[in-house]
Amino acid sequence: MSGRFANFIVRLAPGVTHSTVHYPLAFVNCNFQHDFEDTKKEEKMRMRNIYRKTTTLRCNAGSRCYSTSTVIWSLLGCILLFHLYSNIHHKHGEAREVQLRVTNHPQFRELQQVEEEVIQLPPPKGKRSPRAAKRRHKRVTPLVDEFLDQDSRLRHVFFPGNKSAIDPVKVTGNDSYYYYPGRIWLDTDRNPxxxxxxxxxxxxxxxxxxxxxxxxxxxxxxxxxxxxxxxxxxxxxxxxxxxxxxxxxxxxxxxxxxxxxxxxxxxxxxxxxxxxxxxxxxxxxxxxxxxxxxxxxxxxxxxxxxxxxxxxxxxxxxxxxxxxxxxxxxxFKDEDGVAYLIYSSEENNVLHIGPMTEDYLNLIPVMRRVFVGQRREAPAVFKHQGTYYMITSGCTGWAPNEALAHAAESILGPWETMGNPCVGGNKMFRIATFLAQSTFVLPLPGFPGSFIFMADRWNPADLRDSRYVWLPLIVEGPADQALKHSSGLPLSSRVSIYWHRKWRLPQGWSTFK
The missing domain is CATH 2.115.10.20 (Glycosyl hydrolase domain; family 43)
Incomplete structure (x- = not known):
């Protein structure tokens, strides 16, 4: 800070008036007439100064003098500058603290750790079960085929039984508040x-x-x-x-x-x-x-x-x-109160986005077509630091497929695709969105950039036994860096959905509601 003070004083010094600074007179190569005129001017100046209020002077080594008032105002300016700098620095620190709160929180650091999932697939059968749901796309993974086969030996892995159900009434102590993606989840009446x-x-x-x-x-x-x-x-x-x-x-x-x-x-x-x-x-x-x-x-x-x-x-x-x-x-309801409908249309080949009327009971005649020809469905929209994000699914009926994350500066587009947001598990898990399909993204109050990704693990053989897959979704990275994409969106901030067999929200999160 000392350097900042010195620069501030130097900028003020040229503004000091001639009435408060006295320069020594130099008589070099001057004739008598000039000397006489200068003497008269000096005498007049001396007579004027007799009637002026005396001022205490402070002089530096270069014989340049400053009045007490000038010094005081300079000091006040320095103090003001220091205060402004400190205030800006403090606010910047607070903003940085808020942005980093998610990653610095011990439980969120734990949730951002990559957790692998090892599943040993049984040898392929000669004939698949006729009760397995039919797939309508060409890309087939052994894990998804096994998932769709209700006679699979891994059925208990995909759909754990009643004994492992999440039961808030029964569970107490340190086992409380844990999410177990894919398990049966009971309400307070102990029903699924x-x-x-x-x-x-x-x-x-x-x-x-x-x-x-x-x-x-x-x-x-x-x-x-x-x-x-x-x-x-x-x-x-x-x-x-x-x-x-x-x-x-x-x-x-x-x-x-x-x-x-x-x-x-x-x-x-x-x-x-x-x-x-x-x-x-x-x-x-x-x-x-x-x-x-x-x-x-x-x-x-x-x-x-x-x-x-x-x-x-x-x-x-x-x-x-x-x-x-x-x-x-x-x-999706935006911060300004405007609500939007996002829907899959044109034989599921295009997503449409349009604003609602003020009463939310109809649509105004404005609509944008996005993801043309990409066959995306199950949209889930959320917002962070002025950027809109969306998670979508492919169109494969009840069968799981690869999720994609998208981002836009305006909810009406243009939208850029960021890629698969799934992290952890294993490769087959990731390209099948952990055997689930997106439905909603819920912001977590008090932790900017942190969300709950809500998805359904459909059971086409018994839809009432479909399960819920809730996982932490984190928007990471600076949101103000320019992208290499044509739209210039801040896609350097990555959307990540982390796989965990067992996880819970950070303690005390509800106090931020």
Whole structure:
């Protein structure tokens, strides 16, 4: 800091006025007339100074003098400069501390460690089980084939039994609050949670998390010989929690229609991927969902509303957004209150993104087509430091496939693909998204750049027994560095989903809500 003070004084020195600084007179090669005139001027100046207030001077080695007031103002300027510098440095340090809090937290450092998964595949069978789900893409991995075979000797690895279920009522002490991806997860009534393909809403009015999803506690069957595995509509399940681990069943908040065969929610139709957002202006909770018929030809979105987060929700009807078909979808509410619908369209070849009306009950006539020809579905959108991110899945029915992460400066695009975000496990695990499919990404309060990646491990042989795969998602790296991509997006910040057999959130995270 001493160097900064010295430079500051030097900049002030030229501004010192002639009335406070006296320069020695030099008489070199001057004639008498000049001497006489100079003497008269000096006498006049001396007479003027008699009536001036005397000022104490401080002089340096070069005979240049500064008044006390000048010195005082210089010192005050230095003090002000030091204060500003310290304040900026402190704020910068705080910002840096916030950015590094995730990686510096001991539990997050533990979660960012790469955990390998060793699975010994059995020798190939001569004939696969006819009950294994059919795959519609050419790329086949032995692990996925084994996963889809319900007679596989590794079935207990993919779908662990009841004895290993996550039971918040039973578990106590140090074993509490651990997530075990792929295990059965029980609610407070000790029944398996039924909230598939769903998402989570944090309700600020009640300081409670609400988890909405497909209630699939029914028989799995095929509508026709070539039809996909399905369960009749039961409704949208809702669970509440204060800690994101202990979940209370709030019941079915949007129920199927049992009698009216023309209704969108008639039990033989399709209701998938329900998402709920809160509208501050109307004070309504608004649910959007994928609505279809048994053959997946309706391809629409449905809308429902409620006065409370735990329902019941009133179904308002369905539509084809922007006049296009819509299948896998999600919603995203931005910081400015504008909400968006993101949906797979055009035979799943393109993703569409469009803003909603202010009441969240319709769409305005603005839409962008992204990932054209890439066949992406199961979108999950989140935001960090002004950049929008999205996790998507390929289109392979109930079979798992490789996830991709994407980023954009504007939610309407253009979007850049960052690659596979999965870290750990093994290669086959990573290209199959840990045998799961994305559904939602939940920000973790108090830890910028940290999220919970929510995914479903579908069980096409028994959809009610589909499992949940929750894993830590971390956005790492500086968000303000330019990229080598054409759009210049900060893709130097990597999105990573870390595999762990067992993990939990950092202690005290809930205090930041």
């Amino acid at each position: 949670i039924q909230a598939h393909g769903g998402g989570i809403l944090y309700d600020e009015r009640s300081n409670t998390y609400y988890w909405y999803g497909e209630y699939k506690d029914g028989l799995t069957y095929h509508a026709h010989k070539r039809g996909a595995a399905r369960v009749d509509i039961i409704g949208v399940g809702c669970y509440s929690s204060k800690d994101l681990w202990t979940w209370k069943n709030e019941g079915i908040v949007l129920a199927a229609e049992e009698m009216n065969g023309t209704h969108d929610l008639y039990k033989s139709n399709v209701l998938e991927r329900p998402k709920v957002i809160f509208n501050e202006k109307t004070r309504k909770y608004v649910m959007w969902m994928h609505i279809d018929d048994a053959n997946y030809t309706k391809a629409a979105v449905g809308i429902a509303i409620s006065d409370t987060p735990d329902g019941p929700f009133e179904y308002l009807g369905s539509q084809r957004p922007h006049g296009y078909e819509s299948r896998d979808m999600t919603v």
